[in-house]
Amino acid sequence: MKRRELMLAAFAAVLTATTALMPANDAAAQDKKWRIGFSQATTIEPWRAQFNKDIIAEAAKHPDVELIITDGEDKTEKQVADVENLIRQEVDALLISPKESAGLTGVVQQAIDAKIPVFVLDRNVETDQYTQFVGGDNKLIGRAAGEYAVEVLGGKGKAQGNVVEIWGGMGTQPAHDRHDGFHEFTDKEPGIKNLLDQQSGDWKQDQAYNIMATALRNNEKIDLVYGHNDPMAYGAYLAAKDAGREKEIKFIGIDALPAEGVMWVNNGELTATFLYATPGAEGLRQAIKFLNGEKVEKTITLDTLMVTKDNAAQIMKDNGL
């Protein structure tokens, strides 16, 4: 008897503590004109965190918009539930950045059937009845990186060097696009030799470190490392640094987050990185445009930007670093 009471009391204490920790919902938000729901796939990756930062910053510029952000926690079933929930809340527009295409197509269709305009961000779904797609083009970015690599290795037609490429996840489209774009340029150069056969660092700094440590052991001459994202390029840099060979190698990454890639380029650790812009700000702008009765294009492709020592400091300054 006593035991049950105590357990109840403990349970109640936990509940109270949890509720107290949760941010209070702003009651003033009720009278805003547009309620826009945004279903994010996950927030645990830095790029996704930047994505959320961008969209929140953009929403702050529009006083007539209430933005509801949900976190799919990197699970398809959670994200589907999130979107169902937003549909039930009858949001005026739905922004979604799907974790994966197939699993989320159904629920996106459901939103379309419920007459909610849907803006698909970053990764696509398997239907074209949505209002708009906004995203970066990984192939385009890979091409920019490949063109730059050829340039630093000696220029078109004369490029020479051994290249280590560290893949992101092997099963993900971005990794394949970043690979294909890069090789459109480097494969034309007979002087460029690829040292590794599809080694995946799974987008992670620590795994890339270990791949690079072995590659350094296996190869006496490495000229350039191409990481499918900045943390992997940086992990490879750290491995080379620990082996005392970082000076002879050029490191190229992708993503250009202000607190990661751009900072590493600014420190002289990476040679260059290429912006994979988050569609957060642009997506929200487009949605508001559409809600206000303007026409929007079916697809918007975000451009990339090459970040080198020349512009890194300015970008960091612009982002308050």
Next chain:
Amino acid sequence: MSLVRLVSRTKLYWGLIAIFLIGVLSSPVTSSGKNIFLSSGNLLDVLRQVSTTGLIATGMTAVILTAGIDLSVGSLMAICSVVCAMLLTVPGETPAVFLGLPSVSAASLLIGAVIVRFAFLNIEKVRAGKDSIRDIHLDSMRGLVLPAVAGILLCALVLSYLLPQVQTKFGVLGVLLVAPAVGLVFGAINGMIIVFGRLQPFIVTLAMMVTALGIARLTAGQNNAVLPVYTGSNATADFDILRQLVFGVVPMPGIFFIVAIILYGAVLRFTPFGRYVYAIGGNEEAARLSGINAGRVKIVTYAVSGLLAGLAAVLYVAQYRQGKPDAGAGLELDAIAAVVIGGTSLMGGRGGLAGTFCGVLIFGLLSNILQLHNINSNLQLVLKGLIIIGTVLVQERSTGDLFSRLWHSRHQPEVKGSAAEERSSPETVSLTMGGKKE
């Protein structure tokens, strides 16, 4: 006979030797004809790479010897890596310290309070006359509860108030004390819930795995999912010592791993505590009846497991210059696999750290060989799985046994009704019957 005993006593090492030979024979060579696999640099690379998994497998071995399991080590490592990265990051860039640490302390407090309630209520039951062996045993635990809770409180207080100062005042030593201490506290909580709550270790540590992941994320702050340790700040320069080579050859993380194996191995082998661990794994009730304080022993094994996860986290941060809430993700499975490959039984009571050391090295050498051969990442996973199965098969039965089984299944049907068949185990019988049908 003595040869058979020698083979069966050393069968632990066959897998390791086999993998090593494969490595040597198949290794690519440098342009000057040097065997890359055998080069000291490469083997020491392997030692460095396995040290994180190795430390965790060390703690896991003792836990498994008590017939328990610790699924939370990966998440505990994540928390510790986040705490560690915070200590090393330049002040002013980690506002999350103020969000995360109080939440860690609050969680410890709450869990501590619940445990006290549970424990004392059970003691009251004993006084009321329901004195089964277990309840009397819990009564004897009373001495342990208050110090343990006091320890949790103390750690929580130390964490929330001293942490911001540690990074400037104590440097590397401070980090090496604080991060493992955090692991120790969480490990002890695991053990206490298992013992006082009389719950399955699987469930408790599974719950802790989830809880700890959440706390790690809270501590890191949602927008700081990864806490990079910036090169160039003073703290990280001091931290260099943890990734340097000792005497210019042996990587520091490897030293930590080997020392941990030797120390804990000695404790398990030569102290009463070690004998209790094996006794509990063999038969917990019998151990209890013979006067062993099983609960206390179990709590210590979980606490040490947490402590080693914390130590692994420090080395992880030093090596990769980052702390993050998914640092140890999946590591508990690698560690369990290494322990099992090393011959420790999941049922408890049988095995030891020498085996775990081999298991960890087998794992590491395997990855290294596949990587040296530049084998496609997806194919690496397949090959790893197959080779693990192969290694365990060779080690679990001695090779001779394996052959005799094959022999039996083919030829036994001929000797119908013989004495040999009557004496054979049920397993062999079923094999022979399978043979008959063919």
